[in-house]
Amino acid sequence: GNSVTQMEGPVTLSEEAFLTINCTYTATGYPSLFWYVQYPGEGLQLLLKATKADDKGSNKGFEATYRKETTSFHLEKGSVQVSDSAVYFCALTGSGTSYGKLTFGQGTILTVHP
């Protein structure tokens, strides 16, 4: 079946530091890949997505590139802010019987200090 593995957290950074959160996946066919973000006390919201190999999703300074050869979708940001403190989830929708249903990674807690 489909699965998503994220780097374990929590991740603690100082403001303006570079951020990488690793995400690798296992899926049959050609999944779409997503990063969702959950701010404290809120539901999840889409941060970015990519629907085919070599696509780059980007939003709010965050980027992730769909790498089929390494089955990865790592999240990056060049300069984090305190307001980026949240939980980040990598997810995919696969094909076949799981088509359209999101499979999530376990989430990575990010804390950014001033």
Next chain:
Amino acid sequence: NAGVTQTPKFRVLKTGQSMTLLCAQDMNHEYMYWYRQDPGMGLRLIHYSVGEGTTAKGEVPDGYNVSRLKKQNFLLGLESAAPSQTSVYFCASSYSIVQETQYFGPGTRLLVL
């Protein structure tokens, strides 16, 4: 637009009690989902619906029932709550099921004693 709303926000139940969680969306989405979020496990799909009057099982359906009598509402029921159902429950909706963004509600925190 309110987006996706959930009621209640927080509930405490005793083992064996029943309750219904309500999800409502005002975006005219066809597809709706119920997830549970547990520490270190991400979100897991409980049940989903591809349209009014339809429901289907997700990854962890045992102990839950759902109904979609109206397009805008998706109800999650616990007939006999167990401590293992202590979790945060999220509802989501999407326009279609194909590569489509899901919009999440704010969550319901449930504690079963």
